[in-house]
Amino acid sequence: MNSHHTPSPGLSPGTLVHVGQQKTNQVAITLLDYDANGYFVERETADPAELAKAIQTPAITWINVTGLHQITMMDGIGQAFGIHPLLLEDILNTEQRPKIEQTNDILILILKSVCWNEVTGHTEVEQVSLVIGASYVLSFLERPSDLFTPVHLRLREGNGRLRQMGADYLAYALLDAIVDNYFLTLEQISEQIEQIEDDIIDDPALEDVQTIHDLRRDLLDLRKAIWPLREIVSSLYRGEFPQFQAETLLYVRDVYEHIIQVIDTLETFRDVVSSLLDMYLSTVSNKMNEVMKVLTIIATIFIPLTFITSLYGMNFQYMPELHWRMGYPFVWLTIILTSLGLILYFKRKGWW
Numbered sequence: 001m002n003s004h005h006t007p008s009p010g011l012s013p014g015t016l017v018h019v020g021q022q023k024t025n026q027v028a029i030t031l032l033d034y035d036a037n038g039y040f041v042e043r044e045t046a047d048p049a050e051l052a053k054a055i056q057t058p059a060i061t062w063i064n065v066t067g068l069h070q071i072t073m074m075d076g077i078g079q080a081f082g083i084h085p086l087l088l089e090d091i092l093n094t095e096q097r098p099k100i101e102q103t104n105d106i107l108i109l110i111l112k113s114v115c116w117n118e119v120t121g122h123t124e125v126e127q128v129s130l131v132i133g134a135s136y137v138l139s140f141l142e143r144p145s146d147l148f149t150p151v152h153l154r155l156r157e158g159n160g161r162l163r164q165m166g167a168d169y170l171a172y173a174l175l176d177a178i179v180d181n182y183f184l185t186l187e188q189i190s191e192q193i194e195q196i197e198d199d200i201i202d203d204p205a206l207e208d209v210q211t212i213h214d215l216r217r218d219l220l221d222l223r224k225a226i227w228p229l230r231e232i233v234s235s236l237y238r239g240e241f242p243q244f245q246a247e248t249l250l251y252v253r254d255v256y257e258h259i260i261q262v263i264d265t266l267e268t269f270r271d272v273v274s275s276l277l278d279m280y281l282s283t284v285s286n287k288m289n290e291v292m293k294v295l296t297i298i299a300t301i302f303i304p305l306t307f308i309t310s311l312y313g314m315n316f317q318y319m320p321e322l323h324w325r326m327g328y329p330f331v332w333l334t335i336i337l338t339s340l341g342l343i344l345y346f347k348r349k350g351w352w
Contacts, residue, residue: 016074016075016078016089017071018068018071020068020093020095020142021094023126023143024069024144025067027066028065028144029044029051030042030064030066031043031045031050031061033060034059034155035058035060036163038158040155040156048077049080051077051080054136055136059135060170062139062170064139065077065138065140066142066143066144068091068140074091074092077138081133081136082104083104083131084104087103087108091108091110091129091140094127094142098112098229099228102243105133106131107131107133107243108130109130109132110128111127111130111175111178111229111232112126112127112128112224112225112229113145113181114126114181114225115145115184115185116184116189121192122218123218123222125221125222125224126141126142127140128141128147130171130174133167133243135166135167137170151170151173165248168244168248171243172251172255175233175252176254176255176258179259179262182222183258186266186269189215189218193215193273193276196208196212197276200276200280200283201279201283208280212276216270216273216274219266219269223270226263226266227263230259233252233256234256236252237253237256300342301343304338308331309331309335
């Protein structure tokens with residue numbers, strides 16, 4: 001798939017360019033209309049005019065856009081909903097820092113979702129943008145994902161508070177789904193940290209160092225994605241934006257507390273991972289000390305044995321034991337007793 005890492009220099013502000021990796025070939029747009037009286041309609045559409053017409057009804061409308069690379073389509077959506085070109089440019093820039101902006105009676109949240117890739121064993125960070133109006137919410141994803149599937153199912157089944165509340169509560173539900181996914185990713189990282197700790201203690205290997213560095217990089221990416229969200233949600237629950245009603249702000253505050261919990265867990269993991277390298281070096285050093293201790297003990301045992309054998313290996317003609325019938329067994333007995341005596345001495349001292 002094609003990717004653009006930086007916009008071309010010299011472009012005027014508001015020029016729409018997709019920045020980042022293209023993660024899907026097709027753009028999919030799902031439109032959901034619902035209200036508190038049981039009305040629910042779900043359909044696929046690619047006509048921005050139809051999308052703009054849908055929000056004129058009394059129902060609450062959720063429009064989910066998957067795929068950001070079709071500039072013409074994104075420009076049509078921006079014009080239909082009155083999204084300023086500069087903000088639409090931020091939505092298309094998947095390397096954009098999380099932010100919150102309000103313009104033309106709409107509120108725009110640019111967030112980051114994270115997930116754990118079982119194949120690569122690393123975290124993946126993707127951009128999620130929410131455009132919140134009086135009776136509608138637009139969500140923009142980089143590629144097909146199960147991130148909002150729980151919200152989708154709740155709307156389809158008509159259970160709970162979601163069908164009874166307005167667009168601000170829908171936006172809260174989507175935001176809550178993103179934050180809940182942070183916990184799932186942290187659980188995977190926690191399991192990997194425990195695994196690498198066990199590996200280091202049992203049998204440290206050079207590959208463990210690379211795994212530690214990969215973990216540190218994943219946690220750094222998570223920190224960059226999650227930390228700005230703290231201020232964004234804080235400004236929401238303080239009631240700074242009229243799109244969120246007072247009743248919904250109580251739930252937004254709960255999301256804020258979850259974010260604080262995620263950040264605390266993230267910082268704890270960063271400290272633990274930073275200490276893993278010290279643990280690795282310490283474990284390797286301890287194992288080396290054990291090896292050196294064994295070698296030193298063996299060498300110490302053989303020092304007197306070497307002295308005995310070298311003494312009787314001298315070529316003097318007149319040595320009392322040379323012509324003694326029991327000389328050879330006597331030397332072996334001396335060697336064995338000396339070795340056993342040193343071994344017992346080392347065990348008694350706790351050196352072996």
